[in-house]
Amino acid sequence: MHAGCVSEALLDFTGGIHVYFKLKQTSTDLWSLMDRAAKAKALMGCSTSRGDTSANTVLPNGIVQGHAYTVTGVFKVTSQGEPVKLVRVLNPWGKGEWSGAWSDKSLLWNNVSESDQSNCRSSAIDGEFWMSMEDFTENFRDIDICCLSPDFLNSSSKYSWTSTCYYGSWDAGTTAGGRPCNKETFWTNPQFRIRIEVLDEECARGQCPENILVSLMQKHENRYRSLVSNYSIGFSVFAIPPEMKDEKFPAKFFYNKRHVEASEKFTKARHVMNLFKLEPGEYLIVPSTLNPNECAKFMLSIFLKSGSLKRN
Structure with missing residues (x-):
């Protein structure tokens, strides 16, 4: 519970099946797969690389090195006529958030509809934040998905x-x-x-x-x-x-x-x-x-x- 391997925790708590992807080394359409996994009520965890310094170093963009996070949602918004694939991530500390594009205070939210803002945007300081799929892939190392059935892979x-x-x-x-x-x-x-x-x-x-x-x-x-x-x-x-x-x-x-x-x-x-x-x-x-x-x-x-x- 205090520290360890995300995949082992998910397997032990659910008895389900586990799949693992390195974000920069797969040809799979991960956002679509994560979207299906979210609809199937799967549990998803992700982690960052340790970096050159000690673990739990907070980067200028708010991301913590050598740290495990939870993926709590995926959503697609339309911004200036173009679709944008977003991922919602939770820092289990309950504080410390991403400060880049599509973060809580990002001006990019002004370019989406009121309904999308209502569904997604939050100013609470709770460790949960949105980021684009591109930024997610750039800042996180891997993702673990655990579900009772692998049907979401289809x-x-x-x-x-x-x-x-x-x-x-x-x-x-x-x-x-x-x-x-x-x-x-x-x-x-x-x-x-x-x-x-x-x-x-x-x-x-x-x-x-x-x-x-x-x-x-x-x-x-x-x-x-x-x-x-x-x-x-x-x-x-x-x-x-x-x-x-x-x-x-x-x-x-x-x-x-x-x-x-x-x-x-x-x-x-x-x-x-x-x-x-x-x-x-x-x-x-x-x-x-x-x-x-x-x-x-x-x-x-x-x-x-x-x-x-x-x-x-």
Whole structure:
């Protein structure tokens, strides 16, 4: 509650699914996605970079470095005949606000309709403020979105997602094989086989290309989670040739085979995820720790827009 990882807090409080985006490193139309997430009553958090100085340094524009904020709304206004996409952000301190364009005292509010001003503008000193999507992307590092369903990821309400959740463990000497470069042991990690039957219309047209979300979380049983160390974890996704019917894929399958997708990197965090597109076919998802014989329990959640799942 005092400090920690936003995504872990959101997951623990809701039991929902979590997606994460680096604001400057994604081609996703984030404002539209955030708008859908807000309509779905999702929880959204964002954070700023630590900077070169100590954490919690307040910049001249009012933004705090190395600080977590909450996204409380998104709205589109018309200013001088042009649409402007806005994001509302809350500083949890209850004070300290952005002082740039579209802030509480910004003269830009004089260029919008009275109804838009009534819906958005506030002069209260409460830590909550509006800013343009461009300024939001420039001043914040990333955004975490947590919701009970990933349906907000769709650009229309025509499609829904199905989910399957698996509980497993990495056990020394048997199922804790480490990352893919451990050629002799990687294959011993738990393996999960999935099938993508067909692409939905959005994926086929490239409107919402991602059709699978994979979430991997270490499952700590100690109620005092701050006392439990996390291993560096990740997952790899491999394409399965149609002729292969193996129940458990052996070491030789992985020797010269490169993954088609993976978690961003092996991260010393309780939770990692990735959202991506897979063409129709069969795939193998292998969650692992960074090093062999690192023992932990995990939960692997797989969300698909289409297709069926089966586990090896």
